[in-house]
Amino acid sequence: MEPHLDALAEGPILGLPARYYRAPEVFERAKARLFRRAWLFACHASRLQQPGDYFAFSILDQDLFVIRGRDGALRCFFNVCRHRGHALVEGSGRARVLVCPYHAWSYDLQGRLRGAPGTRGLPGFDTGGICLTEVRLEVFCGFVFVNLDPEARPMAEVFPGVEAAVRALCPDIDDRVFAQEYDALEACNWMVAVENYNECYHCKVVHKTFASGVIDPQSYNVRGFGATRCLHHTAKAQAGAAAWYDTSGSDYGSFFLWPGFSLQVYPSGLVNTYHWQPLSPEATRVFRGWYSRDGRVDEGLRKVIDLDRDTTFAEDLALVKSVQRGLGSLGYRPGPLVVNPDEGIDSEHSIAKLHQWLREAIDD
Ligand code: FES
Ligand SMILES: [Fe+2]
Numbered sequence: 454m455e456p457h458l459d460a461l462a463e464g465p466i467l468g469l470p471a472r473y474y475r476a477p478e479v480f481e482r483a484k485a486r487l488f489r490r491a492w493l494f495a496c497h498a499s500r501l502q503q504p505g506d507y508f509a510f511s512i513l514d515q516d517l518f519v520i521r522g523r524d525g526a527l528r529c530f531f532n533v534c535r536h537r538g539h540a541l542v543e544g545s546g547r548a549r550v551l552v553c554p555y556h557a558w559s560y561d562l563q564g565r566l567r568g569a570p571g572t573r574g575l576p577g578f579d580t581g582g583i584c585l586t587e588v589r590l591e592v593f594c595g596f597v598f599v600n601l602d603p604e605a606r607p608m609a610e611v612f613p614g615v616e617a618a619v620r621a622l623c624p625d626i627d628d629r630v631f632a633q634e635y636d637a638l639e640a641c642n643w644m645v646a647v648e649n650y651n652e653c654y655h656c657k658v659v660h661k662t663f664a665s666g667v668i669d670p671q672s673y674n675v676r677g678f679g680a681t682r683c684l685h686h687t688a689k690a691q692a693g694a695a696a697w698y699d700t701s702g703s704d705y706g707s708f709f710l711w712p713g714f715s716l717q718v719y720p721s722g723l724v725n726t727y728h729w730q731p732l733s734p735e736a737t738r739v740f741r742g743w744y745s746r747d748g749r750v751d752e753g754l755r756k757v758i759d760l761d762r763d764t765t766f767a768e769d770l771a772l773v774k775s776v777q778r779g780l781g782s783l784g785y786r787p788g789p790l791v792v793n794p795d796e797g798i799d800s801e802h803s804i805a806k807l808h809q810w811l812r813e814a815i816d817d
Contacts, residue, residue, distance in 0.1 A: 465789030466805050471780040474642040480734040482815040484513050490602040494714040494728045495519050497631040498595050508545045518542050522562045529599045530564050530585040594619050594626045612681050622706045623718045630748035636740040641777035643731040649773050651684050651803045662764035666697040668705045673798040682711035684803050690720030
């Protein structure tokens, strides 16, 4: 039996001590032992349609970019020149070759050095075999993930069965096209944000629009997906006049992939994502992505995106900021989690799981 569930018989499970959310050494451990070994979301494959399309991003202090080669394959490289370390690309765009802005060394789309000005015939200078440092990359239902650990197990082994479950809920998920993304700075540790996402105990209290317009709160549940580090959220669609849009056709489902990505399939097949990028012990950047069948944001989708941003998204920003401040209070004591053996919306068994996963990753 899992240790935290075992403890249930002896009394309530307590939350984590505040240092897990505040201490620089805990953050450094999470960086080294978790974020440098985990599958993390980079961008959607539809943002890189043509050879030479690239997208730069960061994982903590590591700058990377994904690029589509002439062979059609997506690759990820550290965004660092093999000469003296300047960054190669910024943002996103399309390139025929990658030319370093510092001394103009040039690389092909597979990361191989093709030219270094002034070096031809230079005695003892061999540019052959120099290549950008590549990073593991996989495409999961159209979403590009990378892993800084060359020994990492494939995503299908880390999250067995999850891709099939996503496709069962959204059969055309692989054909979705990136439509829009926005981001915001969250004044909290990444775990505060991820915990907040993974329980809906607060939905009825805070997210009145979501709980009346998208899901039926009474039906909401979060379960571990088998033995994987995935949390599967399920709910019936909200019906009737309160619904934001056409909610017929399917239920709500979401898949949170530890440690920093979630994919939501809304009733009627609308797809959106969150991903969380830790910046420092008490700051996190959250990204909200939206996907449509043709990459367009039509009037209906615009309405949903704006409403979500003004309600659920904004409401969560305020919650996590207050919690982070509370964790720094001299009066803070880890409180009992509400763990209901029958699960359901008024239960935080998912939080206990997240705490367990964090401790397994970073404790000695
Ligand atoms: S650092 Fe890139 S060419 Fe010199
Ligand atoms: Fe929330």
